Amino acid sequence: MPVKVETYDRVEEAARALSASRSARFLGGGTLVMRAVNAGDQSFDTIIRLRDPDFRTIRMQGDGLVIGAGVTMAALVANRDAAFLATVARVIGGPAIRNMATVGGNLFASGNYGDLAVALLALGATVQLAGSGSRSMPIDEFLRDRDRDRHATSLVQSVTVPRPRDPAAFRFTKVSRVKPKGVSLMSIAALLPQSGGRVQGARVAYGAMGPTPLRAIAVERALEGQALDAAAIDRAAALAVEGIAPPTDALASSWYRAEVAGVHLKRLLAGERR
Amino acid sequence: MSIEFRKEYFADERDDNLNEVGKPTQRQDALGHVTGRSPYFDDHLFDGLLHIRCVRSPHHHARIRRIDTSEAERMPGVVRIITGKDVPHNLNTLLSLLDFGLDDEPLLSDKKVAYKGEPVAAVVAETERAARDAVAKVRVDWEELPAVFDVEEAVKPGAPVVNEVYPKNLFVYHGRYDHQKLRYGDVEAGFRQADRIIEGRYQMSPIEQAPTETCGAIAAPETNDRYVVYTSTQALFFSLDTTSKLLKTPSNRLHFIGGTVGGGFGGKVDSLHEPMAVLGTMLTGRPCKYIFDREEEMQVGAPRGAERWYLKDGVMNDGRIVARKFVGYFDSGAYTRLSSYAIIKGVGHLPGPYTIPNVYADVYCVFTNRTPATAMRGFGITGVDFAIEAHMDKVAHEVGIDPIELRILNAYRDGDMKAHRRLAKNTALIECCQVAAEKAKWPISQAASQASSLRDGGGERGRLPAHTATDQNGLVTGFTAQSYAKKSRATQPSATPPPQMARHESAPVTPRVEQPRPQPVQPASAPPPPPAATEQRHTRFSSISGLRRR
Numbered sequence: 001m002p003v004k005v006e007t008y009d010r011v012e013e014a015a016r017a018l019s020a021s022r023s024a025r026f027l028g029g030g031t032l033v034m035r036a037v038n039a040g041d042q043s044f045d046t047i048i049r050l051r052d053p054d055f056r057t058i059r060m061q062g063d064g065l066v067i068g069a070g071v072t073m074a075a076l077v078a079n080r081d082a083a084f085l086a087t088v089a090r091v092i093g094g095p096a097i098r099n100m101a102t103v104g105g106n107l108f109a110s111g112n113y114g115d116l117a118v119a120l121l122a123l124g125a126t127v128q129l130a131g132s133g134s135r136s137m138p139i140d141e142f143l144r145d146r147d148r149d150r151h152a153t154s155l156v157q158s159v160t161v162p163r164p165r166d167p168a169a170f171r172f173t174k175v176s177r178v179k180p181k182g183v184s185l186m187s188i189a190a191l192l193p194q195s196g197g198r199v200q201g202a203r204v205a206y207g208a209m210g211p212t213p214l215r216a217i218a219v220e221r222a223l224e225g226q227a228l229d230a231a232a233i234d235r236a237a238a239l240a241v242e243g244i245a246p247p248t249d250a251l252a253s254s255w256y257r258a259e260v261a262g263v264h265l266k267r268l269l270a271g272e273r274r
Numbered sequence: 275m276s277i278e279f280r281k282e283y284f285a286d287e288r289d290d291n292l293n294e295v296g297k298p299t300q301r302q303d304a305l306g307h308v309t310g311r312s313p314y315f316d317d318h319l320f321d322g323l324l325h326i327r328c329v330r331s332p333h334h335h336a337r338i339r340r341i342d343t344s345e346a347e348r349m350p351g352v353v354r355i356i357t358g359k360d361v362p363h364n365l366n367t368l369l370s371l372l373d374f375g376l377d378d379e380p381l382l383s384d385k386k387v388a389y390k391g392e393p394v395a396a397v398v399a400e401t402e403r404a405a406r407d408a409v410a411k412v413r414v415d416w417e418e419l420p421a422v423f424d425v426e427e428a429v430k431p432g433a434p435v436v437n438e439v440y441p442k443n444l445f446v447y448h449g450r451y452d453h454q455k456l457r458y459g460d461v462e463a464g465f466r467q468a469d470r471i472i473e474g475r476y477q478m479s480p481i482e483q484a485p486t487e488t489c490g491a492i493a494a495p496e497t498n499d500r501y502v503v504y505t506s507t508q509a510l511f512f513s514l515d516t517t518s519k520l521l522k523t524p525s526n527r528l529h530f531i532g533g534t535v536g537g538g539f540g541g542k543v544d545s546l547h548e549p550m551a552v553l554g555t556m557l558t559g560r561p562c563k564y565i566f567d568r569e570e571e572m573q574v575g576a577p578r579g580a581e582r583w584y585l586k587d588g589v590m591n592d593g594r595i596v597a598r599k600f601v602g603y604f605d606s607g608a609y610t611r612l613s614s615y616a617i618i619k620g621v622g623h624l625p626g627p628y629t630i631p632n633v634y635a636d637v638y639c640v641f642t643n644r645t646p647a648t649a650m651r652g653f654g655i656t657g658v659d660f661a662i663e664a665h666m667d668k669v670a671h672e673v674g675i676d677p678i679e680l681r682i683l684n685a686y687r688d689g690d691m692k693a694h695r696r697l698a699k700n701t702a703l704i705e706c707c708q709v710a711a712e713k714a715k716w717p718i719s720q721a722a723s724q725a726s727s728l729r730d731g732g733g734e735r736g737r738l739p740a741h742t743a744t745d746q747n748g749l750v751t752g753f754t755a756q757s758y759a760k761k762s763r764a765t766q767p768s769a770t771p772p773p774q775m776a777r778h779e780s781a782p783v784t785p786r787v788e789q790p791r792p793q794p795v796q797p798a799s800a801p802p803p804p805p806a807a808t809e810q811r812h813t814r815f816s817s818i819s820g821l822r823r824r
Contacts, residue, residue, distance in 0.1 A: 002403070038401075039406075039408070039567065040407060040410070042410045
């Protein structure tokens, strides 16, 4: 069963072709899809490509940044307006991966991958789907439904990210065994806007701590309205895995993740460099 | 950092006027590697090359009720599907070439699988993709069986039988025991004499060799009814002989070409690919390639096996270790491969580089439903060395002695008798400890810094123990000691235990002069005469396994 490749010039056409077939996959940078092709994945026989230049652009829109789903990690690193995301994009893969891997693809990366999606979740991004079902949704909702196959035939057109007013309010850390280029044992992203010395609207997200990037609701609640001092950080770190069942995989056991999550979270909140 | 040679040590034991030894030299393959010109097996191109992919078990342990290949056979590009019945001699154990162990592993399993990823059929197809697509269409009717993953669980009564050739899940040593024994002196007496007993439990997980080039081979028809094989093997003649046996083909019809190995580290000795590639070529008349993908390399490719060790030391208050007991479990995975041999090697190494008058070891080669284990860099030694050295630190801590001084105090010295009954020669642990302490600026006592491997060894320390306590624990029946590779017939149960000497009859060893006679008949009161001093000179380097003929 040879794999067929279809190339489209316009995002609507690609979205229509994707939604018309259950055995088609959209090719972003290919870092996930081509691996599946090489491994003889039997779940799809068609690859859909898109060469719409809009799909690969980054533009400002009000306070936010609209990032085309086809934008690569390397392009994100190079974009001045997206500087707050560069720290995240820079630790994804090696240079070869970053030259290919896309923002849209990262939203579908599972397991130890998908660090950018973790950052976008903490930043409260919005995901735009293309085609006849064209609509926007909060990334929380998108990720929640991602693996329930509801988006299998949807094409992500772009992601809108509100830029943090204070760049220091956004923090990200990636824990990996191999440096650089290792995959995530876990990643943590936190948006901690402060007003009058107190945290207002905290969003904290984990990667590789569940089937999709997920929010640490208990940690957010513990931080909300608090000054970011040692006592508040300790209280938040103690709740690091409250309501979360970390997975066991080749890199770490569930037990290990649960043990170290609080340590890494504490370092991130305290602004300790590691 | 440059290498510092400490040539003041053992200067009279060494010739420093050699052309190569002790001098920096460039690897012969370095230029090819850095210029990308080293040829690997996969660089050999053949017109009409076919690709082999295996159908693998998704279960850790399952009976095969039925394999239905009919749909797969009709897939485009499929040339042939191979199952167990196509393999001329579908049962082997790697070390049967050394007459060690029973055939226990099929090339393609047709009755049962005992680890996840075990191959049950192979598709030969025009492209790799066609082979993968057809693999997905092979239907196997599995009957899942309970699986066991822990070595100590596997040896309990009632545990699932992993490997039917060894129904107790234990490899049989010398046709007599379900473990490898080491008995030297009397540990129980040593424990009674000791001021304190210090115990520890140590274990390590399997380790994947993770070569850059995955294991593989290409076979093609050659003139004169021969087959040429390009392979990534680390053990060319091992692979050749294994292929010859499994395919019942004389080895002079097999033309094996090795060469550059793209990373081996022990993981490329199992000879799984060469027989399959040649079989594919025999059945199709066309060149065939069989290579692991990365996932197979990790899941199916044999790792260094897991080990668990229990150590018990009898220690005097001054730090002298007077008795050391080991109970070890090697996780062989589903089949023997090389774990049985790793244990022989490991037991020969006990109790580590120390002179301890009473040593005891029971080491078990255990079958579990995990990926079969194989060679990797010093396997059989590295695991137990970790246990020994971790335990030495524990002893030092509990007795309150500096850990380096504890090692120097107990270190073996030239002329000491080792537990495997050979005299220690060219020992250098003391000097290593001294230099390590000096480099680390770790203060040690004057006595420790003046100790020498060349002094204070031998004499009493060079004699065999006056009495060695022996036992018949773990005796098995139904296996014969005459040959490692034969199982006795049902009509020939070992009703009368064979004479004690029979234990060693089959071993391909010419005992060295100083080798004492087998211990069970050793009269406790009459230690054998000490070794002749002249004997040591021309046997400076002893083979690790003790199996090499001298």
